[in-house]
Amino acid sequence: MRTYSRGMRQRAKLAQALAHDPEVLILDEPLSGADPVGRVQILRTISEYARQGGHVLMSTHVLYEIERVTENIVLIHNGKGIASGNLHAIRALIDKHPHEVQINTPQPREVAQAVAGLDHVVAIEMSTPDGLLVRTRQPDAFYRDLPRIVVDHRLDVRGLESPDDSLEAVFRYLVG
Numbered sequence: 001m002r003t004y005s006r007g008m009r010q011r012a013k014l015a016q017a018l019a020h021d022p023e024v025l026i027l028d029e030p031l032s033g034a035d036p037v038g039r040v041q042i043l044r045t046i047s048e049y050a051r052q053g054g055h056v057l058m059s060t061h062v063l064y065e066i067e068r069v070t071e072n073i074v075l076i077h078n079g080k081g082i083a084s085g086n087l088h089a090i091r092a093l094i095d096k097h098p099h100e101v102q103i104n105t106p107q108p109r110e111v112a113q114a115v116a117g118l119d120h121v122v123a124i125e126m127s128t129p130d131g132l133l134v135r136t137r138q139p140d141a142f143y144r145d146l147p148r149i150v151v152d153h154r155l156d157v158r159g160l161e162s163p164d165d166s167l168e169a170v171f172r173y174l175v176g
Helices: 006-018 036-051 063-069 087-093 108-116 139-152 167-175
Strands: 024-028 055-059 072-077 080-086 099-104 121-128 131-136 159-161
Touching: 006 024, 006 036, 024 036, 036 055, 036 063, 055 063, 072 087, 072 167, 080 087, 080 167, 087 167, 099 139, 108 121, 108 131, 108 139, 131 139
Parallel strands: 024 055
Antiparallel strands: 072 080, 099 131, 099 159, 121 131
C-alpha cells in the first residue's frame, strides 16, 4: 500500500473500516487526498452504508461535500457545538443575517423593480450585467412570492441560486 496514492490509501482504509460491518463508522477527513472520482466513490460508499442503517460520524473541512452525504449535521468550532440539525433548520437560526438569492436574468432592472416592493427584501444589487443579488430576511416568503411576480410582470428569469443556502455559508455566519 505504500506505493498507492493518498486517495487510494483513503479508499483502502474505508474498505478496511467497513469490512467487519460496524454499527458506527468514525471518519476523520476521509476525502483528504482523494481526486474528484475518488471523492465521488468515497461519498457514495459512505451514503450507501448510512442508507443500510449504519451510523456515520465524520469530521471534515470540506463542508459542501457533507451536504451530499447527510441532512443531519453538527457544527463544532473550537471544540464547542455551535449548531445541530438539518441545514435549513440551522439556517433558520441565523435569520438575523439576510439570505442572499442570485437571480440570472436579462432584465435585472425590471426584476429589481418588481421584487423591491416585497417588505422582506432588504437590499438589491446588480451583481453582473445579467445578474441580480437580492437579500431577504424571509427566504421562504421570497421563494413563494417570486414565481407570481415573474408571471405577473412577464419577466425572463433564467436561473436562481442561493449562495447562502450551503453549509459553508451557515458556518461562516455562526462563527463570524
